[in-house]
Amino acid sequence: MPEETILRQDLHDLIATFARFGATDDGGVCRLSGTAEDKAARDLFAGEIGGRGLRLDIDGIGNMFATAMLNQASGDAVLVGSHLDSQPTGGRYDGVYGVLAGLLAAEAIVARAAAEPGAARRNLVVVNWTNEEGARFQPSLTGSSVFAGVQPLESALSLLDGDGQTLGDALGAIGYRGAGALTLTPRRYVELHIEQGARLEESSTDIGIVAGAWAARKISVVFEGEASHTGPMPMPRRRDALRAAARGIETLYDEVEQGAHASAARISLYPNSPNVVPSRAQVWFEIRHEDEKVTAAIADRFLRRIGAAVAPLGVTATIAIDEKRATAALDPEGVKLVQSVAGDLGFTSLVMKTVAGHDALALQKRVPATLIFVPSRNGLSHNAREFTEPAALDKGLAVLIETLWRLVTAP
Ligand SMILES: [Zn+2]
Known part of the structure; x- marks a missing residue:
């Protein structure tokens, strides 16, 4: 052989x-x-x-x-x-x-x-x-x-x-x-x-x-609201971190232009109980493009919008990680x-x-x-x-x- x-x-x-x-x-x-x-x-x-x-x-x-x-x-x-x-x-x-x-x-x-x-x-x-x-x-x-x-x-x-x-x-x-x-x-x-x-x-x-x-940009955002009972708490008073995370994810996808790749692929939720309105959600986002300037522009637009996007929900958004890969x-x-x-x-x-x-x-x-x-x-x-x-x-x-x-x- x-x-x-x-x-x-x-x-x-x-x-x-x-x-x-x-x-x-x-x-x-x-x-x-x-x-x-x-x-x-x-x-x-x-x-x-x-x-x-x-x-x-x-x-x-x-x-x-x-x-x-x-x-x-x-x-x-x-x-x-x-x-x-x-x-x-x-x-x-x-x-x-x-x-x-x-x-x-x-x-x-x-x-x-x-x-x-x-x-x-x-x-x-x-x-x-x-x-x-x-x-x-x-x-x-x-x-x-x-x-x-x-x-x-x-x-x-x-x-x-x-x-x-x-x-x-x-x-x-x-x-x-x-x-x-x-x-x-x-x-x-x-x-x-x-x-x-x-x-x-x-x-x-x-x-x-x-x-x-x-190029890649890896951003992790912490959404902070307030824990409460999922049953009796009146809807207008809820400060739901998971709902805010969903809005944050949609905000990123809104900003992704032709040719770029983006994802929100990991989430960590607290307390992650079916009966507690989540008080904290962390989401890991990614943006990739052949041109570094495009990843930077998408990230800038996303970061500018995210705080205002979740504020009506009584939730804050804090950037925990912002890593740039050239x-x-x-x-x-x-x-x-x-x-x-x-x-x-x-x-x-x-x-x-x-x-x-x-x-x-x-x-x-x-x-x-x-x-x-x-x-x-x-x-x-x-x-x-x-x-x-x-x-x-x-x-x-x-x-x-x-x-x-x-x-x-x-x-
Ligand atoms: Zn490999």
Whole structure:
């Protein structure tokens, strides 16, 4: 059997195996950072690393680095990776695909380097970044942001989940608050990921090459009214925080213009009893657009209107979080490299922007980073029905292997 066939077999088997950790009844996965399910996936990944003769290092925020020494004389490394954590309604491919494809790419490259002594000029490291999703601990992209030096380790360790547990304690409890570090100098980062949108599928394109990212604005608003009995309290005297939240949500949707994406996707309600008019509601809003000026304009209009929108209900609106994510550009040389690799392998490719955040965007703040997409069926992600055709996964892996080979052997 040719070697590539063995690799493909391994990729699909591995994806199916990892889908067991945190498997949900509907075929998806729920694998939140720092949970028993996360530990199970990390433990198996550690086993796969050891089984391939790679060295494992775990840093203080739980990032896992699997090093393939291809050139003992070099202190430099090309990094490849993604994340093993998921959303509560996660699919089988988001993140996991990039980590496992990275692992198999490393295996292929070790074999190729052994067959061509002296060709590899630098080393290769496969990474699982901690808490990419930000489902349990916000904000997202935690491990990659700490590694990139844009978030201090101490502040990342003290992020709180909804029950008041810190990320540091959660990592400690599962044995992944490490004392190690990547000892090599990172020179480049490459990530392979499912698109999570529909552009590749709609254009029948094999490979997406990400040139940059949309801007995002993440705003959380606390609506405060007054608790009272839902029965006898006269309607005009009610100060209903949930009704105000509904008005706030409609206010945002009123302001969303063509081309922008917006959501109100999380709400926290107090006291959340069927017999108490809610006194407090917190809503998490998002606005995304290719142009930062448009996200800013929508946010400004929303923030200007929201107080007046809920005042007639006797409710106040206070901004609790207002986080701006600027547009980002990924390394243009990496875009050109993947374009030529895809062409050489006979695959079609499209240079595009990502709407979603990815570890590659955090890494770009430290080293040149490259993000490669494969199609998502129906553009569906963060959903149990998330799916990418096996042949499309294989094309992504082939592009990843060749891209990494050219990067580790480049003069
Ligand atoms: Zn992801």
